[in-house]
Amino acid sequence: MSESLIRARGLTKKFDDFTAVNGIDFDVLKGESFGLLGPNGAGKSTAMRMIGATSQRTSGELTILGKDPEQFGPQIRAHLGVVPQQDNLDTQLSVTENLYIYGRYFGLSRKFLKGKIEELLAFAQLEEKRSAKVESLSGGMKRRLTIARALVSEPEILMLDEPTTGLDPQARHILWDRLFRLKEDGVTLLITTHFMDEAEQLCDRLVVMDKGSIMAEGSPAQLIKDYSTKEVLEVRFGSERNAGMANDLGQLCERIEELPDRILMYTEDGEELLERVYKKGFHPKTSLVRRSSLEDVFLRLTGRTLVD
Amino acid sequence: MSSFQARQGSLKIVDAAKVAARGALFVTEARLRSMLKWVWLIISIAIANPVLYLISIGLGLGSYIDQNAGSAGIDGVSYLTFLAPALLATAAIQGAMDESVFPTLEGFKWNKTFFSMNATPLSGNHIAMGVFFNSLIRTVFTAVLYWLVMLAFGVLESPRAYLAIFTAVMAGAAFGALMQALAGLLENENMFFTIVERFIIMPLFLFSGTFYPLSSMPIFLQWIGWISPLWHATELGRWLTYGSEISTSMLFVHFIFLNSILAVGLFASRRIFTRRLGK
Amino acid sequence: MILSTAVAIAEARMGKPGEKYYSGRSRAIMERAYIAFKSSTWMIVISGFVEPVLFLLSFGYGLKDLVGDITVAGQPVGYVAFIAPALLATSAMNGAIYDSTMNVYFKLKHDRLYHGMLATSLGPMDVALGEISWALLRGLSYSIGFMAIVAPLGLIPSMWGILAIPAAVLIAFGFASFGMAVTSYMKSFQQLEIVNVVLLPMFLFSGSFYPLDVFPEWLQTVIRIFPLAHAIDLVRGLTLGNISWALAGHAMYFVVMIVIGLFFTTRRLNALFMR
Ligand SMILES: Nc1ncnc2c1ncn2[C@@H]1O[C@H](COP(=O)(O)OP(=O)(O)OP(=O)(O)O)[C@@H](O)[C@H]1O
Ligand SMILES: [Mg+2]
Numbered sequence: 001m002s003e004s005l006i007r008a009r010g011l012t013k014k015f016d017d018f019t020a021v022n023g024i025d026f027d028v029l030k031g032e033s034f035g036l037l038g039p040n041g042a043g044k045s046t047a048m049r050m051i052g053a054t055s056q057r058t059s060g061e062l063t064i065l066g067k068d069p070e071q072f073g074p075q076i077r078a079h080l081g082v083v084p085q086q087d088n089l090d091t092q093l094s095v096t097e098n099l100y101i102y103g104r105y106f107g108l109s110r111k112f113l114k115g116k117i118e119e120l121l122a123f124a125q126l127e128e129k130r131s132a133k134v135e136s137l138s139g140g141m142k143r144r145l146t147i148a149r150a151l152v153s154e155p156e157i158l159m160l161d162e163p164t165t166g167l168d169p170q171a172r173h174i175l176w177d178r179l180f181r182l183k184e185d186g187v188t189l190l191i192t193t194h195f196m197d198e199a200e201q202l203c204d205r206l207v208v209m210d211k212g213s214i215m216a217e218g219s220p221a222q223l224i225k226d227y228s229t230k231e232v233l234e235v236r237f238g239s240e241r242n243a244g245m246a247n248d249l250g251q252l253c254e255r256i257e258e259l260p261d262r263i264l265m266y267t268e269d270g271e272e273l274l275e276r277v278y279k280k281g282f283h284p285k286t287s288l289v290r291r292s293s294l295e296d297v298f299l300r301l302t303g304r305t306l307v308d
Numbered sequence: 309m310s311s312f313q314a315r316q317g318s319l320k321i322v323d324a325a326k327v328a329a330r331g332a333l334f335v336t337e338a339r340l341r342s343m344l345k346w347v348w349l350i351i352s353i354a355i356a357n358p359v360l361y362l363i364s365i366g367l368g369l370g371s372y373i374d375q376n377a378g379s380a381g382i383d384g385v386s387y388l389t390f391l392a393p394a395l396l397a398t399a400a401i402q403g404a405m406d407e408s409v410f411p412t413l414e415g416f417k418w419n420k421t422f423f424s425m426n427a428t429p430l431s432g433n434h435i436a437m438g439v440f441f442n443s444l445i446r447t448v449f450t451a452v453l454y455w456l457v458m459l460a461f462g463v464l465e466s467p468r469a470y471l472a473i474f475t476a477v478m479a480g481a482a483f484g485a486l487m488q489a490l491a492g493l494l495e496n497e498n499m500f501f502t503i504v505e506r507f508i509i510m511p512l513f514l515f516s517g518t519f520y521p522l523s524s525m526p527i528f529l530q531w532i533g534w535i536s537p538l539w540h541a542t543e544l545g546r547w548l549t550y551g552s553e554i555s556t557s558m559l560f561v562h563f564i565f566l567n568s569i570l571a572v573g574l575f576a577s578r579r580i581f582t583r584r585l586g587k
Numbered sequence: 588m589i590l591s592t593a594v595a596i597a598e599a600r601m602g603k604p605g606e607k608y609y610s611g612r613s614r615a616i617m618e619r620a621y622i623a624f625k626s627s628t629w630m631i632v633i634s635g636f637v638e639p640v641l642f643l644l645s646f647g648y649g650l651k652d653l654v655g656d657i658t659v660a661g662q663p664v665g666y667v668a669f670i671a672p673a674l675l676a677t678s679a680m681n682g683a684i685y686d687s688t689m690n691v692y693f694k695l696k697h698d699r700l701y702h703g704m705l706a707t708s709l710g711p712m713d714v715a716l717g718e719i720s721w722a723l724l725r726g727l728s729y730s731i732g733f734m735a736i737v738a739p740l741g742l743i744p745s746m747w748g749i750l751a752i753p754a755a756v757l758i759a760f761g762f763a764s765f766g767m768a769v770t771s772y773m774k775s776f777q778q779l780e781i782v783n784v785v786l787l788p789m790f791l792f793s794g795s796f797y798p799l800d801v802f803p804e805w806l807q808t809v810i811r812i813f814p815l816a817h818a819i820d821l822v823r824g825l826t827l828g829n830i831s832w833a834l835a836g837h838a839m840y841f842v843v844m845i846v847i848g849l850f851f852t853t854r855r856l857n858a859l860f861m862r
Contacts, residue, residue: 074610078708088699105707364791506634514645
């Protein structure tokens with residue numbers, strides 16, 4: 001087994017009385033890509049900040065690269081590249097200056113940075129905006145700059161808190177591709193996201209969090225296998241009638257989830273199930289057959305949808 | 309989300325004509341509500357400021373000046389009496405500034421409330437006027453409190469002294485409207501406050517004949533006073549509170565100057581707000 | 588695995604005292620301030636220099652005939668020469684307070700700038716020291732600039748006056764470290780207003796524009812609890828050449844203020860930067 005770069009046991013964070021992270025355990029291994037998945041307020045960002053050695057834990061154990069972040073903050077952070085959920089670019093500086101000074105914070109030499117900045121500008125597709133002020137960038141450009149900035153020190157662990165919010169589909173795919181390549185180079189990735197497809201694409205392993213606790217852990221495929229069926233049939237009857245239908249439909253499939261706007265029916269074969277629904281004399285306004293996703297895993301575990 | 313009322317439709321419940329006529333008042337209401345959160349701070353500043361200035365400069369520095377000037381006094385009165393109307397106008401201007409510049413920057417830039425207001429039937433004109441009315445309320449409030457403190461200090465010698473409240477408010481409104489327009493123009497400037505404070509407010513405060521007659525400045529600095537609403541309001545205030553000597557034609561000049569600035573400021577604010585919201 | 592330079596540098600401090608907070612590179616913060624100065628903050632920086640000059644022009648030249656000479660230590664002193672040192676001390680205070688309160692608070696809460704800095708191998712101490720050093724550098728250039736204007740006008744009668752420059756830096760250091768400590772206890776922007784509530788009366792009553800002895804004894808005692816009166820007496824004593832042990836006392840006041848300020852700032856660094 002390879003070494004564990006991040007190790008948490010009973011990791012807890014309280015803000016006054018409120019428990020944001022409630023005794024979570026996990027290990028992130030060297031070279032893997034590890035995901036934190038959960039709805040708003042689950043405690044993902046709070047956990048990320050503790051791992052980033054910028055927030056003190058309330059209790060529990062945490063070691064990063066074998067060290068306690070409370071004791072060795074600067075040394076641990078020297079190995080981390082952090083993309084926070086909210087961009088915190090230096091608004092008084094230009095694009096290039098942002099990359100430059102961030103590198104200086106790591107103590108990198110001017111000569112090294114000169115080349116590095118060009119490389120990162122190309123990566124973030126911001127060559128034309130090199131001397132623009134940060135304020136004049138679009139939301140997605142700022143995001144790309146924040147991501148590029150995190151790479152300036154060639155970190156061992158790259159931590160991305162919802163990296164692709166605000167990116168257009170093309171930029172998203174470019175980022176995914178780039179993250180794959182970093183992984184091939186041996187960089188360990190820690191990612192939080194709301195996007196199912198992103199988690200399924202990027203993460204070797206992930207934990208599902210809710211209300212500060214870990215609900216389940218495994219690879220995306222394994223989680224889907226363990227907590228859901230192969231396919232899902234979604235039917236809509238209009239907002240008044242959905243509720244009344246659930247009981248009758250429930251007898252037709254393994255499991256059923258009733259949401260305000262639609263009903264989800266879990267089964268191994270969706271098309272076949274849909275036929276049986278029609279045969280029984282039900283006529284949904286719309287219907288859709290799809291493969292199970294992490295969304296369904298989450299719904300099963302918590303009774304709530306991930307993206308409200 | 310649970311108990312929705314039956315939908316009536318915006319055609320029925322929104323009276324567009326009413327909004328068009330009274331929109332500015334709705335904006336004023338919104339601003340007033342956020343101002344009320346600060347009401348204790350505003351009251352304390354409005355009282356503490358005059359008391360501190362009148363004691364420190366008026367009485368403290370005044371004791372040296374009065375001693376030096378002998379019985380002639382300065383402009384025929386004690387330094388405290390001479391200084392007070394200038395400080396009254398200054399406070400009115402400062403109050404108007406706070407309540408017009410800050411909300412304008414906030415509304416356009418910091419939390420973009422103006423854009424969400426503009427997504428309702430409210431127009432740029434409504435928003436500009438709403439902000440202005442609100443700052444006018446703050447200005448009147450500040451001026452009245454200041455005036456009462458002056459009364460307590462016994463520096464109001466003339467029976468028509470209460471009119472000085474109006475001239476001070478006039479200066480505040482004029483300056484506030486102008487600054488509101490300027491703040492509306494700024495696309496991205498975090499440092500606006502400091503710059504305006506140090507390059508506009510400070511020089512106006514220092515060179516408008518506030519602490520000594522404008523005529524005792526060298527001529528190359530006197531022009532700052534001539535274009536400063538503060539000087540015009542101060543001259544009017546001195547005439548009203550202790551009856552300083554001033555020609556009737558100059559009274560008109562001061563009065564017309566202040567009102568022209570007000571008109572220009574309001575016109576520009578409305579134009580600038582409308583244009584920026586439509587961008 | 589290639590160890591990047593960042594790692595090497597951070598690890599160089601391994602085992603040294605304070606490694607938890609400090610990575611020994613506050614100069615990177617000053618470099619950042621310099622770049623920002625070149626491109627965007629220069630207006631503010633220059634405006635801080637202009638302020639005391641405007642006051643000098645207005646109060647000095649507008650009031651000098653009205654007030655006449657002021658007697659200091661038995662000697663008559665022209666009014667402009669009387670207020671010039673006070674303006675130097677006051678502008679040192681204003682600059683330092685702005686840098687350590689508003690400026691720090693905005694970068695912290697509004698721009699989340701320090702969050703970015705602290706995600707690197709910098710520690711909170713690097714950030715605090717870097718910001719304070721930059722503020723002092725600014726304070727130093729302000730006072731040199733101010734002296735360069737007033738000395739040729741004959742407003743610094745004594746050779747001791749040259750010491751007013753380091754004195755102004757000492758004053759700025761005192762206010763900056765104290766201001767930062769205060770900022771570390773601030774929970775909301777509104778609370779920062781309290782700083783202004785203290786500053787205005789201090790500015791008005793600390794003897795900038797006339798000697799303190801017009802006030803009753805008790806009020807003078809109260810005024811001397813606050814730092815600005817000491818700052819003004821220190822700088823004025825130097826520029827007018829009234830050298831006495833009292834000046835050492837005023838300087839000590841600021842040394843103590845620096846020590847207390849830094850003590851609390853250091854203690855509260857985590858609360859300030861790392862919640
Ligand atoms: N500084 C803070 N002070 C007080 N409470 C906080 C603080 N930061 C986070 N919280 C609370 O902790 C909980 C978890 O927040 P966190 O930001 O970690 O959620 P998240 O999983 O990242 O959510 P999202 O998907 O919305 O980003 C929330 O209830 C939040 O209100
Ligand atoms: Mg989050």
